[in-house]
Amino acid sequence: MNTKTKSKKVNKAWLNDHINDPYVKMAKRDGYRARAAYKLKEIDESLQLIRPGDLVVDLGSAPGAWSQYVRNRMSPKTAVGGGAAVGELNGTIIALDLLPMEPVEGALFMQGDFREPVVLQQLAHAMGGRLADLVVSDMAPHLSGVESADASRITHLVELALEFSQNHMKPQGALVVKVFHGSGYSQLVKLFKESFLVVKPVKPKASRDKSSETFLVGIGLKPPPLAR
Numbered sequence: 403m404n405t406k407t408k409s410k411k412v413n414k415a416w417l418n419d420h421i422n423d424p425y426v427k428m429a430k431r432d433g434y435r436a437r438a439a440y441k442l443k444e445i446d447e448s449l450q451l452i453r454p455g456d457l458v459v460d461l462g463s464a465p466g467a468w469s470q471y472v473r474n475r476m477s478p479k480t481a482v483g484g485g486a487a488v489g490e491l492n493g494t495i496i497a498l499d500l501l502p503m504e505p506v507e508g509a510l511f512m513q514g515d516f517r518e519p520v521v522l523q524q525l526a527h528a529m530g531g532r533l534a535d536l537v538v539s540d541m542a543p544h545l546s547g548v549e550s551a552d553a554s555r556i557t558h559l560v561e562l563a564l565e566f567s568q569n570h571m572k573p574q575g576a577l578v579v580k581v582f583h584g585s586g587y588s589q590l591v592k593l594f595k596e597s598f599l600v601v602k603p604v605k606p607k608a609s610r611d612k613s614s615e616t617f618l619v620g621i622g623l624k625p626p627p628l629a630r
Contacts, residue, residue: 425608429467435504436467438540440608442578443471445617449602451536451576452476454492459525459534459570460509461516461563462541462580463497469506472538496528516541516562526570534571539563539579553586560590560618564597568623576621583614594620 425437432439446452452475460469476493491508498512498521505511510528514521541563543555560579567577577598581590594601598620605616 434467434470435465437608439467439471441606441617442468442538442540444606444608445578445604445619446471446475448604449576449619449621451578451619451621453535454478456535457494457529457532458496458536458538459529459566460495460497461537461539461566462499463511464499464501464503466497466503466506466509468538468540469495469497469509469511473506473508494532496525498525517558522562522566525566529570533575534567535575537563537567537571537575537577539577542580542582549585552582553584556582557586557590561593564593564620567620568597571623573623573625574621575623576619578617578619581616581618583616590618594618597624598622599624 423437425440429435429437429439434440452458452472454476456476458472458476460472463469472493472495473491476491476495478490478492495506495509496512497503497506497509498514498516500513500515502513503511512521512525512528514524516522516525539559541559543552543559545552545555560581563577563579567575571577581587591601591603599622600620602619602621603616604619609615
């Protein structure tokens with residue numbers, strides 16, 4: 403079988419799975435831009451991370467499904483069907499992504515590369531001196547298929563999100579990051595356990611079974627070693 407024919411069959415199979423995915427259908431019904439909204443929904447419902455009045459920073463936010471879900475949770479009136487809410491917003495959402503994103507009502511979107519210090523400074527400035535209650539990160543690098551290189555890129559993004567949280571999040575706040583099982587995973591769990599009072603690895607039902615994707619949740623920052 404030539405490569406082109408095989409690629410067409412793979413793409414057709416993926417498209418068929420995508421169309422018949424119950425979470426894709428739910429997202430369309432509820433007005434979410436992506437099925438990823440249900441991953442954060444499951445994590446939040448399990449751990450009660452989002453509350454009205456919170457300041458939430460959404461890293462790797464495009465296409466905006468996570469910001470939509472946060473928007474919903476911080477709105478006095480939920481849209482029919484539990485989907486993306488509109489109207490009054492009780493809280494603050496700041497979203498950041500390298501890619502453009504259609505506006506989410508009430509959320510501040512910044513386009514930039516989270517790996518660049520100047521972008522981190524702009525993000526901190528947008529917070530207006532406030533500390534975040536919750537930082538969520540669905541960021542993931544473009545995977546090359548070379549396990550060691552991919553693990554290094556994933557680790558770098560997680561470390562940046564953690565460092566940002568340590569500098570710009572309330573001590574009792576929470577960080578949610580996307581990680582992948584494989585090389586480097588155990589080191590990231592160790593890093594979280596060194597940094598947070600409570601650490602929860604979560605594999606939401608909305609994550610595809612074939613995917614090695616999972617999420618690490620850290621709640622309550624441990625004080626720096628010198629401050630203990």
